[in-house]
Structure formats: structure tokens, C-alpha cells
Amino acid sequence: MLYLKQIERFGLSFAGILRKEDIETNFSGGSVSDRILTLLTQYELNPGRLYRVKQEHSDNIYVIDNKEKTEQIPADGIITNIPGVTLCISIADCVPVFIFDAKAKILGVIHAGREGTRKRIVQKALEILTSKFKSNKKDIIALIGPSIGPCCYYLPDDLLNLCKKEGLIISERKTLDLWISNEKQFVDYGINKQNIFIFNECTFCNDDYYSYRRGDKKSRNYAVAMI
Numbered sequence: 001m002l003y004l005k006q007i008e009r010f011g012l013s014f015a016g017i018l019r020k021e022d023i024e025t026n027f028s029g030g031s032v033s034d035r036i037l038t039l040l041t042q043y044e045l046n047p048g049r050l051y052r053v054k055q056e057h058s059d060n061i062y063v064i065d066n067k068e069k070t071e072q073i074p075a076d077g078i079i080t081n082i083p084g085v086t087l088c089i090s091i092a093d094c095v096p097v098f099i100f101d102a103k104a105k106i107l108g109v110i111h112a113g114r115e116g117t118r119k120r121i122v123q124k125a126l127e128i129l130t131s132k133f134k135s136n137k138k139d140i141i142a143l144i145g146p147s148i149g150p151c152c153y154y155l156p157d158d159l160l161n162l163c164k165k166e167g168l169i170i171s172e173r174k175t176l177d178l179w180i181s182n183e184k185q186f187v188d189y190g191i192n193k194q195n196i197f198i199f200n201e202c203t204f205c206n207d208d209y210y211s212y213r214r215g216d217k218k219s220r221n222y223a224v225a226m227i
């Protein structure tokens with residue numbers, strides 16, 4: 001597992017990405033959720049209950065209310081203030097975004113691909129943190145995890161222009177930059193830029209990850225985190 005120390009160090013039990021190597025060597029038996037739990041346990045983590053949702057490139061965010069089965073709930077982000085449970089989203093080129101209120105101890109794990117970024121899903125998550133949980137913007141830390149990067153995210157001109165019109169960031173090489181686009185959404189919301197970390201690793205360039213665009217249509221990396 002790739003451990004994301006940049007955000008873990010603010011007080012999370014763990015935050016990381018299960019990548020190709022983890023999945024190919026140790027992933028068997030039972031449902032996908034069972035396999036993820038087994039894998040985390042093998043890494044000497046204590047994952048507790050695992051929460052996943054039905055991801056469909058929406059801007060819906062599910063706040064855990066102790067439902068046991070959440071896998072059929074349509075959402076692309078999960079938020080909790082409960083310690084000792086694992087939040088998990090699957091990714092294969094889309095951006096996993098981790099949001100943590102280090103003072104009030106509120107955690108969000110968000111799936112922000114092109115559609116989620118266009119829908120400003122991270123700002124929807126921030127609205128939940130600041131309204132429902134009364135988070136103070138200055139206490140919020142964010143990590144924009146590994147995803148397809150501005151080195152590789154080519155799109156047809158009409159789609160690229162649409163993204164630009166909607167306020168997303170287009171790189172000099174005429175690619176969509178999901179990292180800076182999401183960073184900008186945090187900054188526009190009032191989050192301190194120094195508290196936003198970009199992991200800066202491209203899943204399309206780097207064979208350590210599954211990449212949808214590189215041909216992995218079924219396999220997924222998993223972003224996991226726990227308070």
C-alpha cells in the first residue's frame with residue numbers, strides 16, 4: 001500500500017492507496033469489500049467496518065449514519081466523524097481526494113474524476129464539513145492523490161473548451177489538469193493553499209497503478225483512510 005504521509009501525519013490512523021501490486025498479490029476470497037478488509041489486516045492495520053458507495057461520477061456525498069450496507073447508495077464521496085472505520089473509494093485514473101479537519105476530526109474521501117471535478121464535488125464536501133460539522137476552514141487539510149495527470153489527460157477540443165469555460169484548468173500542452181483544477185476549488189472555497197497537497201503522480205504514466213485509459217477496464221485501485 002502506498003501510504004500518504006502528507007495527510008496521515010495530521011492525525012489519521014492511515015490514508016493510502018491499494019495499487020496494482022497489492023491487488024495482484026494478495027486480493028482473493030469473498031466480496032471486493034471482504035478482500036479489501038483482508039488486505040488491510042495483512043498490512044497490520046485495523047480497518048473496522050468498511051464503507052463503500054455506488055460510484056457514478058455524481059456529486060452526491062454520503063455521510064455515514066451507521067447503516068451497515070452502503071454499497072448500493074449512489075454517491076462519489078463519503079464523510080464521517082466516526083473513528084475506527086475505513087472509508088474507501090475505487091479509482092483508475094480519477095482523482096482520489098482526501099479531506100481532513102484535523103481539529104474536529106472529520107474525514108472525507110472523494111472520487112473526483114472529470115465529471116466530479118466539473119460538478120465541483122470537493123466544494124460540495126467542504127459545504128458539508130463547514131455546515132453540518134461546523135468545521136473551521138483553517139483547520140481543513142486536503143490531499144489530491146494520484147490520478148491521470150496533466151502530462152497525459154488529452155481530450156477532444158470541444159470537451160476541453162467546455163471544461164475551460166466551466167473554470168477547470170487546461171495545461172500549456174492542452175490537457176486537462178485535474179490536480180490544479182481541484183486545488184483551485186479548495187482555494188476558491190477559502191482553504192489555505194499551504195494545507196493542500198498534490199501528490200503529483202500520474203496513474204497513466206506510472207505502471208504501479210491500474211489505469212482505465214491504459215486499458216484496465218475492470219481492475220481498480222482503492223483509496224482508503226481512517227480517523
Ligand SMILES: [Zn+2]
Nearest residue numbers: 151152202205
Ligand atoms: Zn502522465
